[in-house]
Amino acid sequence: MTSTDPTNSGTTHINAPAGVPFITIVREFDAPVDALYHAYTDPDLVARWLGPRRYTLTIREWDLRSGGTWSYAHTVPGEDAFYGFHGSFHSVDPGKRIVQTFEFEGAPGHVSLESATFEPVGDRSRVVVHSVYQSLEARDAMISSGMEGGVTEGYEQLDDILAEQGA
Amino acid sequence: MTSTDPTNSGTTHINAPAGVPFITIVREFDAPVDALYHAYTDPDLVARWLGPRRYTLTIREWDLRSGGTWSYAHTVPGEDAFYGFHGSFHSVDPGKRIVQTFEFEGAPGHVSLESATFEPVGDRSRVVVHSVYQSLEARDAMISSGMEGGVTEGYEQLDDILAEQGA
Numbered sequence: 001m002t003s004t005d006p007t008n009s010g011t012t013h014i015n016a017p018a019g020v021p022f023i024t025i026v027r028e029f030d031a032p033v034d035a036l037y038h039a040y041t042d043p044d045l046v047a048r049w050l051g052p053r054r055y056t057l058t059i060r061e062w063d064l065r066s067g068g069t070w071s072y073a074h075t076v077p078g079e080d081a082f083y084g085f086h087g088s089f090h091s092v093d094p095g096k097r098i099v100q101t102f103e104f105e106g107a108p109g110h111v112s113l114e115s116a117t118f119e120p121v122g123d124r125s126r127v128v129v130h131s132v133y134q135s136l137e138a139r140d141a142m143i144s145s146g147m148e149g150g151v152t153e154g155y156e157q158l159d160d161i162l163a164e165q166g167a
Numbered sequence: 168m169t170s171t172d173p174t175n176s177g178t179t180h181i182n183a184p185a186g187v188p189f190i191t192i193v194r195e196f197d198a199p200v201d202a203l204y205h206a207y208t209d210p211d212l213v214a215r216w217l218g219p220r221r222y223t224l225t226i227r228e229w230d231l232r233s234g235g236t237w238s239y240a241h242t243v244p245g246e247d248a249f250y251g252f253h254g255s256f257h258s259v260d261p262g263k264r265i266v267q268t269f270e271f272e273g274a275p276g277h278v279s280l281e282s283a284t285f286e287p288v289g290d291r292s293r294v295v296v297h298s299v300y301q302s303l304e305a306r307d308a309m310i311s312s313g314m315e316g317g318v319t320e321g322y323e324q325l326d327d328i329l330a331e332q333g334a
Contacts, residue, residue, distance in 0.1 A: 019186060019187070020186070020187060020188065020303070021187065021188070021299070067236040067255055069234040069255075087257060088234055088236075088255035088256070088257050088268065089255070090254060090255050090268040090270070090278055091270070091276075091278070097276070099268070099276075099278050101255065101257040101266070101268060101280065103257070103258070109258075109264070109266075111257055111258070111266050111280060111282070112280070113268065113278060113279070113280040113299065113301065115278070115301065130301060132188070132280065132299050132300070132301050133299070134280065134282065134297060134299050136187070
C-alpha cells in the first residue's frame with residue numbers, strides 16, 4: 001500500500017491471514033484524522049454509519065473511556081431481525097487508538113479483542129482495525145458471516161458523513 | 168489428561184502452541200468448584216495467592232461484574248520493583264467463567280484477552296485459562312518473561328488457601 005496515494009481512499013482492505021486468528025481492516029478517508037476520529041466515536045454519528053446500509057443502529061450504551069462499556073443493536077426496518085453487540089472499552093487514547101472487547105449476542109461467549117488505530121496520511125487519514133479471536137474457528141465464522149459487506153458499506157456511509165461535514 | 172486422576176492435582180500445565188498467539192493453562196485443585204471460584208475471585212484472597220511467592224500483591228481496583236474493571240500491582244518487599252496490571256471484566260458468569268482484558272503496564276498498549284473457565288471434576292475442580300494475544304511476538308514475550316514460574320507458584324499458594332479453608 002502506498003500511503004500517500006489518494007486513489008486508495010474508498011477501498012476497504014480486509015485481511016484474514018491463514019493459520020492465525022486475526023482480522024485486519026485498513027481503510028483510508030479523505031478527511032483529517034481528527035474529523036475521522038470524531039465521526040468514528042461520536043455515538044450520534046456512529047448510529048448513522050456503522051454496519052450495513054439497510055440496518056438501523058440503536059446505541060444502547062456508549063461510555064467512551066478506558067474501562068467504560070458499549071452496547072448497540074442492529075435492526076432491519078419492517079423485519080423481526082435483531083442483532084445485539086456489546087463489550088468493554090479497555091483503553092481509549094483520544095484521536096489515536098481504542099482497544100475494546102466485542103461480543104455478538106447471537107454467538108454468546110465468543111469474545112474478540114479489537115484495536116482501532118487512527119493515523120494521519122498527510123491531510124487525509126487511515127484507520128487500522130486489528131481483531132483477535134479466541135480460536136481460528138471463531139475468526140473463520142466471523143468472516144463467513146458476511147461481515148465484509150457490512151464493514152465496506154459502513155465505511156461508505158462514513159465517507160458520506162465526512163463529506164457532508166466538509167471535513 | 169485423565170480428568171479423574173487425583174495425582175494430576177498440583178501440576179500446572181502451560182501450553183503455548185507454535186504459530187498461534189495463545190497460551191492455555193490447565194490446573195486442577197483438591198477443592199470443590201465453588202470453593203475454587205471463591206478463592207479465585209475474592210480480592211482479599213487473590214491478594215494472598217496471585218503471582219510469585221516473593222511478591223506482594225496490592226489490589227488497586229476490583230469490580231468483579233460484566234463491564235467492571237480491575238487493577239493490581241506487584242511489589243517486592245525491600246526493593247524498588249513495581250509491576251502494575253489492569254483491565255476490564257468483559258463478562259462474569261459467577262462460578263463458571265470470566266472473560267477479561269489484561270495489560271501489563273510495563274509494556275503499555277499490549278493487551279490480551281483472557282478467559283478463565285471453572286469446571287467440577289467430581290468433588291474436585293479445574294480451571295482452564297485461555298489467553299489470546301494481539302501478535303505472536305506479544306505471546307512469545309509473555310512466555311519469555313518467566314510467567315510460568317509466577318503462575319505455578321501462585322497456584323501453589325492457592326492450594327494452601329484452599330487447604331486452610333478446609334475446602
